[in-house]
Amino acid sequence: MTRIQTYGVIAMAIVVVASNILVQHPIGQWLTWGAFTYPLAFLVSDIVNRLSGASAARRVVYVGFVVGLVCSWVGTQVAGEFGPLVTLRVAVGSGTAFLIGQLLDIGVFNRLRRSVAWWKAPFVSTLFGSTIDTAIFFTIAFSTGLIWIEPGNDVSWAAEPMPLLGFGPMVSLWVSLAVADWLVKVAVDVIALLPFRLAVYRFAARVA
Numbered sequence: 001m002t003r004i005q006t007y008g009v010i011a012m013a014i015v016v017v018a019s020n021i022l023v024q025h026p027i028g029q030w031l032t033w034g035a036f037t038y039p040l041a042f043l044v045s046d047i048v049n050r051l052s053g054a055s056a057a058r059r060v061v062y063v064g065f066v067v068g069l070v071c072s073w074v075g076t077q078v079a080g081e082f083g084p085l086v087t088l089r090v091a092v093g094s095g096t097a098f099l100i101g102q103l104l105d106i107g108v109f110n111r112l113r114r115s116v117a118w119w120k121a122p123f124v125s126t127l128f129g130s131t132i133d134t135a136i137f138f139t140i141a142f143s144t145g146l147i148w149i150e151p152g153n154d155v156s157w158a159a160e161p162m163p164l165l166g167f168g169p170m171v172s173l174w175v176s177l178a179v180a181d182w183l184v185k186v187a188v189d190v191i192a193l194l195p196f197r198l199a200v201y202r203f204a205a206r207v208a
Contacts, residue, residue, distance in 0.1 A: 004203060005056050008048040012064040015040045016098075020071035024085060030165065030180035039188035041098070042105050042126040047199050050121070054110045061102040068098055088150040093140030101133025122196050123189060130185035134178050142174035 001009075015037060023034030041064060049057035072094060075086025086094075109125035140146055142158035158174040165176050 002052060002056070004048060004052045005060060008044055008052075008056070008060040009063045011044045012041060012060050013067045015044060016064050016067045017071060020068070020075065030177055031184060035181050035184045036188065039126070039130060039185045040192070041102065042129055042189070043122075043192040043196060045102055045106060046109055046122045046126065046196060047203075049106055049109050050113070050196075050200050051203050054106050057106045057109075058103065061099070061106065064102070065095065065099050068095055087141075087153050089146070089153055089155070090141045092149060093137040096140060097133045097137035100136060101129040104132050105129030118197065119193050123193060126189040126192070127186065130189060131182065134182040134185065138174050138178035138181070142172075142177075 019034040019038040019041075021034075022037055023032045025033045027033060027035075044064075045057045045061055048060050069091075072086050072091035076084045076088070076091065078085045105125045105128065107125075108128045109121045112121035112124055115121055140149065142155050144155065144159045147153075147155070155174075158177075159172045161170050162173055162176065163169065164171045165179060
């Protein structure tokens with residue numbers, strides 16, 4: 001394993017563990033602190049992808065996936081106010097969304113890696129990956145149409161109709177949660193372009 005891959009694995013593990021902890025702490029009505037750390041996983045895989053290629057990035061993602069599974073299992077063993085901190089639906093949604101979203105990000109990045117505009121590959125790939133990640137997670141975790149995944153888990157609270165983000169059209173609560181989460185991912189995607197550029201420049205200079 002190269003130095004870049006090693007750094008990538010460590011960084012991905014830190015992001016995944018931190019996000020699994022911080023998701024338990026809400027910010028206002030729509031978000032948790034985990035919404036701000038989780039998107040950094042795309043930054044990590046994009047940096048590794050740029051410096052070491054898609055195969056190396058996938059290996060880093062697979063490690064992050066395993067770490068996420070371990071975190072989810074631990075969460076199912078910890079009792080919170082309303083039951084286990086992590087339900088089966090949340091665990092399945094989280095793992096599925098992470099793996100598919102990250103692999104999509106890597107695939108799109110690889111197609112755009114030769115673009116003249118340096119920001120295009122990391123921005124567009126993360127936008128695609130984040131969008132799919134958000135859609136998959138919230139649908140699996142909270143949609144009433146998938147109640148069969150965990151019949152004993154009452155998610156009726158997430159289906160409560162209310163204005164989108166408090167002022168838009170009437171939608172299920174989980175849709176507002178998903179939109180708020182996605183907006184944060186997009187914002188972090190834009191902000192992360194700077195550390196992406198700096199990290200790639202510094203690592204490339206050291207290799208040279």
